Amino acid sequence: MRETIEFRIAERDARMHLDPGLGVSLGGSIRKVVLPVDDARVGRIAQLHRAYGERGDAFFLSWNLHRSYTEKELRAAELLNLIVRARFEPTGAMCGTTYDESSTCRHCGAGARQASDLVLDTRRIPKSKDIAQTIAGEVVVSSRFATAFRESGLRGAELRPVLHQGRGKPLSSDWLQLIVTSKPRSLSTRTVAGNNPFDLDEDDAFRCPLGHIAGLNQISELYVERSSLDDADVAVTDKLFGDRRGELRPEPRLLISPRLRDALQALPAQGYALEAAHFV
């Protein structure tokens, strides 16, 4: 596995502290820098970020970790993290999907229960994708994904109708909502979560006191308890990532079996990425 980290840095700050040849300019004012995680310059950027932070500023504006795998590594994984790449808005709630908030956690906002079919403006779902997710975490799949899922006899999720909110009453659509029904898998404490790779939220500011949230962001690959293994081809993690803010909701991670990976690759499905996940 090859892991790189991407930073977006204001050009003004990048020019002051980084080699002019490092990274690429985006529109003149932002510099994108991608480095292997073990590169010495990553440490330098982290140090600058801390120094900027002490005066209430930030050196990098955003970060992202990318993990890439060889075919052989992905084939060898006994469990995979399915990452939905295609995201869109408006969210279900904005289009008329109703949620029951009666069991929502008052600390972290987790646990709202969807109480109606998913209603979306389906024109906003990225075209040509087979799996996509609203910014609120509602996952939809194409009819060809659904057919493959059913025909392969895969287990662990229900596929329910997605309605399109047009001008009048909601209409049926070709999309289906992926609702995971299998038992959630226990996330191991070996999974690293935090605010960013250099700030693991030592104060637990983003961890619910009732234990619903692993952290604001996933930093490492996922580790789950072996005992939580069952025969489902798709499952969610029991702990969530993120927070409730505006339309955003805390979200679990999706874990899939090698059988579902094979079905996705055979389609081939569009709109996702895979990472290895591990049993401990």
Added chain:
Amino acid sequence: MQRLKAAQDAYPNSTGYENHHFIPLYLGGASNGQTYRLPTAYHKAVTQQFRRVWPYGQGRRPTPQELQKLLLAVYSEYPIPQLIGITP
């Protein structure tokens, strides 16, 4: 004013106005949060700058402090006209 003009040159086919969420929804803005009516071309330019600073759909979130820096970085370069006394 220059920015508005540059945006119109960059997106010559964009006409009319669109509502812009001061905090974009994908960064945790509320759907009923503060919006400003921007010329469509300028709205596109502001949106593009947000996505340069914090790419859309990467499944990660800024802390509220990090978000403040992002907003400052974007709006210092692409100000909301109404906030600096310009009627777009």
